[in-house]
Each structure stands twice: as C-alpha cells, then as structure tokens.
Amino acid sequence: MPYPARVTLVEVGPRDGLQNEPHHLPAATKAQLIDRLADAGLSVIEAGSFVSPKWVPQMADSAEVFRLINRKPGVRYTALTPNLKGLGAALTARVDEVAVFAAASEAFSQKNINCGIAESLDRFRPVCDAARAAVVPVRGYVSCVLGCPYQGAVPVKAVAAVAAALVAMGCYEVSLGDTIGVGTPGKARAMVEAVAAAVPIARLAAHFHNTYGQALANLLAVLDLGLATIDASVGGLGGCPYARGATGNVATEDVVYMLNGLGIATGVDLDRLIAASWFAADALDRPPSSKLARAKGRPAVSSS
Numbered sequence: 001m002p003y004p005a006r007v008t009l010v011e012v013g014p015r016d017g018l019q020n021e022p023h024h025l026p027a028a029t030k031a032q033l034i035d036r037l038a039d040a041g042l043s044v045i046e047a048g049s050f051v052s053p054k055w056v057p058q059m060a061d062s063a064e065v066f067r068l069i070n071r072k073p074g075v076r077y078t079a080l081t082p083n084l085k086g087l088g089a090a091l092t093a094r095v096d097e098v099a100v101f102a103a104a105s106e107a108f109s110q111k112n113i114n115c116g117i118a119e120s121l122d123r124f125r126p127v128c129d130a131a132r133a134a135v136v137p138v139r140g141y142v143s144c145v146l147g148c149p150y151q152g153a154v155p156v157k158a159v160a161a162v163a164a165a166l167v168a169m170g171c172y173e174v175s176l177g178d179t180i181g182v183g184t185p186g187k188a189r190a191m192v193e194a195v196a197a198a199v200p201i202a203r204l205a206a207h208f209h210n211t212y213g214q215a216l217a218n219l220l221a222v223l224d225l226g227l228a229t230i231d232a233s234v235g236g237l238g239g240c241p242y243a244r245g246a247t248g249n250v251a252t253e254d255v256v257y258m259l260n261g262l263g264i265a266t267g268v269d270l271d272r273l274i275a276a277s278w279f280a281a282d283a284l285d286r287p288p289s290s291k292l293a294r295a296k297g298r299p300a301v302s303s304s
C-alpha cells in the first residue's frame with residue numbers, strides 16, 4: 001500500500017513527556033512550550049492530564065496550564081481524563097478533547113490506574129457518555145501493545161479486544177502505545193494488522209516510545225499499512241512513571257524529518273519545531289534527546 005499523503009501528528013510532549021521528567025516545569029513554561037508547538041504547526045497538542053496529583057504530581061497544574069495557553073484557532077488542546085472527576089476538571093478547563101487510557105496488560109493496568117482492564121473499561125464508559133453529552137470528542141489509548149514491563153509478551157488479540165471496546169464506548173480514535181518501546185517493525189506491523197481487523201485503520205494512531213531506538217522503523221512499518229496518525233513528543237521528552245525503564249516517545253522532529261523525506265505532508269515547520277525542542281531542553285536543563293535537534297544545534301531563536 002502507498003504511504004499516506006498526509007499524516008496527523010499528535011504532539012504529546014507536554015503530557016507524556018513532562019509527566020515523567022524529574023524536573024517539574026512551572027505552568028507558565030509549559031504554556032510557553034505549548035504555544036511554540038502550536039506556532040510550529042502542530043494541530044493537536046496533548047497539553048496535560050487531569051489525574052490524581054498523588055499519582056502524577058508533574059501534571060497537578062494542568063488546569064493552570066490550560067488557563068495560560070494562547071489558544072490558536074484550528075489547534076485542538078487535549079488532556080487525559082481517567083474518570084468522571086478528571087473529566088469534570090477538564091471540562092472546566094475548556095479542554096477541546098479528552099482521552100481515556102486502558103492497557104492490554106492486566107499488570108500494567110493495575111500499576112497505572114489501580115484497577116484491572118475490565119474494571120477500567122467500566123469506568124471509562126460513563127466518562128465517554130458524559131463527554132458525548134458535553135460534545136467533547138474522546139480518544140482512547142491502549143498501553144503495552146508490544147510488550148509489558150511486568151508481564152512481558154502481550155497477545156495481539158488482547159490489544160484488538162481493548163481497542164474494539166474503546167471504539168464501542170464512543171472513542172473516535174484509538175492510540176496504540178508501545179509504552180516501553182520494545183517493539184520491532186515486524187511485530188509492530190503484525191499488531192496493527194490484527195487491530196485493524198477489529199477497528200478501521202483510519203481510526204488508529206501509533207504511539208511508539210523509542211526506548212530501544214526502534215520507533216522510526218516501527219512507524220515506517222505501520223505507515224506502510226496506511227496508518228496516518230502518529231503520536232510524538234518534542235525533543236523525545238519523557239516516558240511513563242508506571243513503566244520502569246520507559247524513555248520518551250519518538251521525537252516529533254525526527255518523525256517530521258522522516259516524513260518530509262518521504263514527501264508526506266504534516267503542516268509542521270521543522271525549524272520552529274527544533275526551536276521548541278531546544279526551548280524545552282533549556283527549561284529542563286539538559287540537551288534534547290532527538291537526533292535532529294542535536295544535529296542541527298541550538299537555533300538563535302530558541303532563547304525565551
């Protein structure tokens with residue numbers, strides 16, 4: 001199958017990235033980063049999460065972040081909401097879209113959200129119903145689609161079943177998370193093929209962490225199946241607090257560079273994105289982990 005002509009990038013750095021950084025950024029700095037990402041042309045930005053601050057203290061200021069961002073027309077600012085309490089806070093913060101997050105591994109589900117898979121789905125249904133009533137779209141995540149830090153191998157059937165359940169409760173899209181970045185291209189392709197038998201590929205997104213350096217190769221393997229939505233994190237920020245050893249998502253700028261080379265449109269200005277990557281790196285006081293930002297060096301415009 002030819003590669004898609006256009007790919008939608010979902011920028012998850014301000015949430016998936018910053019949730020796992022030991023250095024907590026102030027809300028104003030997070031908002032500045034989000035504004036820079038919007039100015040670089042990213043049209044979907046996961047800006048925070050409305051979860052228990054005891055579980056993920058880095059995201060405790062998400063309401064303040066949403067208050068401080070300069071909302072750019074045409075950009076969707078999204079957030080994670082594990083339950084009705086989170087959804088209520090997200091709606092108050094005028095979030096454009098919310099996400100519920102399940103796992104294909106029982107052990108990871110327990111560690112991440114303190115309940116098993118079936119119970120998590122039962123908790124997400126009322127969240128989807130209430131979001132629908134508020135006319136707010138809901139995205140679904142499935143974690144550990146290519147392996148689990150506690151259970152090891154994860155059957156593709158389990159991934160497909162959870163993805164189908166999320167769509168059945170009203171998620172318009174399901175993002176498939178290689179939470180610990182252990183996948184390889186053949187396995188990534190086989191997993192997406194199996195899920196696409198249950199959920200149309202147009203409703204699937206790839207959310208690949210780069211722990212083992214395989215994320216770009218895995219993305220290419222699933223682009224080849226026609227998958228056209230990719231989650232990525234500026235500068236390769238982050239990881240997951242409940243998945244030991246998980247490093248950041250694939251870096252957004254590395255993905256854009258690859259897609260540009262393939263002639264696939266994203267609407268993203270690479271120079272502005274690299275400047276945003278250096279802005280985040282400087283705020284965190286460490287170099288970006290993306291190949292591209294390092295190769296290009298810090299641009300003069302990166303200073304805030």
Ligand code: HMG
Pocket residue numbers: 016019049050051052053055056080082083085086087101112113114141142143144176177178179207239240241242
């Ligand atoms: P729990 O302890 O079972 O919840 O946690 P609870 O209902 O018993 O409540 C316990 C306390 O949390 C109460 O406060 C609640 O009010 C409070 P207390 O009475 O003790 O003071 N609480 C909340 N506070 C603020 N916002 C809320 C909220 N809900 C309850 N929404 C819960 C269950 C789901 C809340 C908890 O486990 C949690 O917050 N987990 C979030 C974990 C998380 O954010 N993980 C990272 C995101 S997932 C990820 O990174 C993977 C992904 O990137 C894809 C991939 O890579 O695979 C998406």
Ligand code: MG
Pocket residue numbers: 016177179207209239240249
């Ligand atoms: Mg993730």
